Amino acid sequence: xxxxxxWILLAKKKSNEASVEELAELELLLSQNETAGYEHEVxxxxxxxPLGFLPEMNVSESTWNNIETKIKSQKKIFSISNAIRWMAxxxxxxxxxxxxFIYQKPFSKNAAAKNISAVVTTPESKQNFxxxxxxxxxxxxxxxxxxxxxxxxxxxxxxxxxxxxxFDVTKNPKxxxxxxxxxxxxxxxxxxxxxxxYPGQKNIETTLLRGLIEITTAQNRNKxxxxxxxxxxxxxxxxxxxxxxxxxxxxxxxxxQVQNNADKILPETAWMKNKLEFxxxxxxxxxxxxxxxxxxxxxxxxxxxxxxxxSGVIEKETLEQTLQALQLSYHFNYTINNNTITIQ
Amino acid sequence: xxxxSVIQIQQLQQQLADNDEAALKDLYxxxxxxxxxFAYAIVHSKETAEEIIExxxxxxxxxxxxxxxxxxxxVYLFITTKNISCNYLRKYNRxxxxxxxxxxxxxxxxxxxEDLLITSETLQSINKAINKLPPQCRIIFKLxxxxxxxxxxxxxxxxxxxxxxxxxxxxxxxxxxxxxxVLLPAAKKSPLKKN
Numbered sequence: 001x002x003x004x005x006x007w008i009l010l011a012k013k014k015s016n017e018a019s020v021e022e023l024a025e026l027e028l029l030l031s032q033n034e035t036a037g038y039e040h041e042v043x044x045x046x047x048x049x050p051l052g053f054l055p056e057m058n059v060s061e062s063t064w065n066n067i068e069t070k071i072k073s074q075k076k077i078f079s080i081s082n083a084i085r086w087m088a089x090x091x092x093x094x095x096x097x098x099x100x101f102i103y104q105k106p107f108s109k110n111a112a113a114k115n116i117s118a119v120v121t122t123p124e125s126k127q128n129f130x131x132x133x134x135x136x137x138x139x140x141x142x143x144x145x146x147x148x149x150x151x152x153x154x155x156x157x158x159x160x161x162x163x164x165x166x167f168d169v170t171k172n173p174k175x176x177x178x179x180x181x182x183x184x185x186x187x188x189x190x191x192x193x194x195x196x197x198y199p200g201q202k203n204i205e206t207t208l209l210r211g212l213i214e215i216t217t218a219q220n221r222n223k224x225x226x227x228x229x230x231x232x233x234x235x236x237x238x239x240x241x242x243x244x245x246x247x248x249x250x251x252x253x254x255x256x257q258v259q260n261n262a263d264k265i266l267p268e269t270a271w272m273k274n275k276l277e278f279x280x281x282x283x284x285x286x287x288x289x290x291x292x293x294x295x296x297x298x299x300x301x302x303x304x305x306x307x308x309x310x311s312g313v314i315e316k317e318t319l320e321q322t323l324q325a326l327q328l329s330y331h332f333n334y335t336i337n338n339n340t341i342t343i344q
Numbered sequence: 345x346x347x348x349s350v351i352q353i354q355q356l357q358q359q360l361a362d363n364d365e366a367a368l369k370d371l372y373x374x375x376x377x378x379x380x381x382f383a384y385a386i387v388h389s390k391e392t393a394e395e396i397i398e399x400x401x402x403x404x405x406x407x408x409x410x411x412x413x414x415x416x417x418x419v420y421l422f423i424t425t426k427n428i429s430c431n432y433l434r435k436y437n438r439x440x441x442x443x444x445x446x447x448x449x450x451x452x453x454x455x456x457x458e459d460l461l462i463t464s465e466t467l468q469s470i471n472k473a474i475n476k477l478p479p480q481c482r483i484i485f486k487l488x489x490x491x492x493x494x495x496x497x498x499x500x501x502x503x504x505x506x507x508x509x510x511x512x513x514x515x516x517x518x519x520x521x522x523x524x525x526v527l528l529p530a531a532k533k534s535p536l537k538k539n
Contacts, residue, residue: 007521008514015488015513017495039524043517045460046470051490052454059380063394064372067401071365321406328399328431 006033010040014047118146121163133157133170135177140164142198164196169211183218184235193227207232276314283308283326283343294319301344305332348374353417360404361412368408372401375418378491379425385446385483386429396428403428419497422487426501443502446479451486466524473523477516484509485516 009026012018018026030040121127121139128138133153139145143163152158157177169177169188179186181197184204191211197204206215208227215225215233227233276293278286284306287298296319300306308330314322323334323341333344348356348370359367376397383393403424404411414420430441452471457464477485480502487493487501488509495513499506 004511004514004518007517008510011488011513011517012495012510015495039521042460042462042466042470042524043520046453046520047489049453049455049460051451051474051486053377053381053449053451057377057381057384057449059376059394059397063376063380063397064369066398067368067372067405068365070398070402071368071405324402328428329435 003033005029010043014044115148115150116146117149118144120144131157131159133172133175133177135170136168138166140166140196161195161197163198164194166192166194168192185216185218185221187214187216188212204235205232206235277312279311280309281311282306283310286310290314290319290322294322296339296341298341298343301342302332305330305343357412357414357417360408363408368401368405371404371417371421375421376401379421381449381486382422382483383425383429385448385479386426386441387432388445388447392432393429396425396432399428400424416497418491419493419501422491422493422497422501441502443480443483443504444478446483448479448482448486450475451482451490462524469523469526470520473519477519481512481516484512488513 006026006029009018009022009029012022013026119127119129119137119139121141121143123142126139126141128136130136131147131152132149135157137145140163143161143165145159145161145165147157147159153175155175157172157175159177159179161179161181167179167188169191177188179188179195181195182199182204184197184206186193186195186206188211191208191213193206193208193211193213195204195206206213206227208229208231210229212229213227215227215235216223217235225233276289278289281289284300287300290296291298293314310326310329312325317325319336319341326332335342335344353371353374356367356371360371379400380393380397383396384390387393387396400421404421411417411420426441433441451474453460453467453474457467460467474482474485484498484502487498488495493501495506495509498504499509502509
């Protein structure tokens with residue numbers, strides 16, 4: 001037992017783990033145990049010498065080459081994404097400049113331009129913020145909310161939306177909340193809903209989660225449509241060009257029921273979470289989600305990998321980083337050609 | 345494989361944060377073999393272990409800004425290697441590292457017997473003893489003596505109690521001692537001295 005103590009202490013001494021007390025204890029043990037003197041010396045010397053191993057246990061040269069290649073290819077992607085960032089910044093500046101240019105004229109007379117507040121997002125950014133009345137807005141990428149600071153909340157709460165946003169409107173029956181989105185006007189009195197009105201898209205979509213909203217279109221203000229919770233209304237964006245204004249509402253507007261389970265995020269509002277979560281999903285199930293997340297098109301050249309299951313969360317990761325993370329679970333190769341990713 | 349001082353490693357961490365690829369290569373040169381042996385011990389395949397080393401250093405590069413803030417990079421590298429190795433194990437439905445079944449390379453004291461003032465017979469006996477240590481004992485000895493990890497780091501890395509690490513190190517040295525002892529019954533009283 002004592003003998004074992006000696007070796008434990010010697011090991012601690014050589015690895016600089018021994019306390020002063022333990023060093024003293026070791027000295028004492030060594031002085032009592034003269035016979036161990038020589039072996040102890042040899043072991044102390046051995047400790048200082050490096051361990052060798054056979055050449056076949058050297059990590060092969062190709063390993064470093066592979067690392068270098070992967071890093072080089074990542075660098076390229078980084079610089080491309082930087083370029084995109086600059087382009088986005090430039091586009092944003094241009095958009096703001098255009099906005100000022102367009103709105104300056106009509107507003108300059110009553111100096112209203114100064115009173116316009118706007119929140120603008122780039123394609124990659126999302127914002128959530130509160131209006132002066134406490135209404136909470138989540139603004140999706142590439143979108144804009146604007147309102148007149150001076151008039152907002154006096155007789156009416158009016159905002160303009162380009163793009164997509166989720167609204168959680170503070171209840172105030174006396175001051176109606178109205179959203180102008182393209183050709184559609186949405187009047188609400190305390191609800192939570194999503195509006196999608198990107199310029200260039202065929203339809204304007206509104207999904208209601210709570211409360212009641214009333215929708216009118218620009219060319220027929222008397223025709224009111226009510227949307228109830230968990231309903232989605234899709235209105236063609238070019239409705240102004242419909243000549244026959246008496247067209248049956250049902251033909252123009254499509255109201256659909258959306259599924260809303262407490263434990264499941266609606267696809268309509270998933271973007272608010274700002275992350276893509278997947279839990280034990282097959283690659284085949286995951287691919288369309290990644291498609292819309294990264295704005296790409298994932299295709300499979302290998303049927304086997306389709307059935308492999310993955311779990312994870314994507315937040316700020318790039319497409320490449322995500323694919324590389326997936327590769328850690330199952331080995332596969334991929335090629336990127338413009339927006340098409342082929343999994344092999 | 346060169347050995348880096350703590351300060352050199354910290355400098356490399358800074359250079360990494362400044363996008364210096366050469367710093368990654370220096371880290372690789374200093375750590376790749378050690379980490380490779382560790383990964384190989386866990387996954388039992390050289391090809392897989394090499395893939396793991398690639399993943400480790402690519403991760404270091406991707407996280408280079410974060411890496412600059414790490415206090416003990418050596419420990420971080422070993423833990424990363426272990427985690428990635430365990431991911432590979434999981435792929436084959438083997439959940440945990442089995443410390444009784446590690447694949448460890450043959451190690452020998454890389455010096456001539458003359459330098460240690462011992463006979464080549466003694467050196468052979470010592471080398472034999474090192475490689476006859478039980479796997480868990482051997483990897484602990486390797487990680488502490490050769491790779492310079494602290495007891496607490498090895499305990500965390502292998503999910504062991506620090507007392508176990510202490511005892512295993514004691515066992516290792518005792519076995520080495522025995523390997524010398526059996527050869528040198530006469531030397532005990534008059535230590536061999538060369539001119």
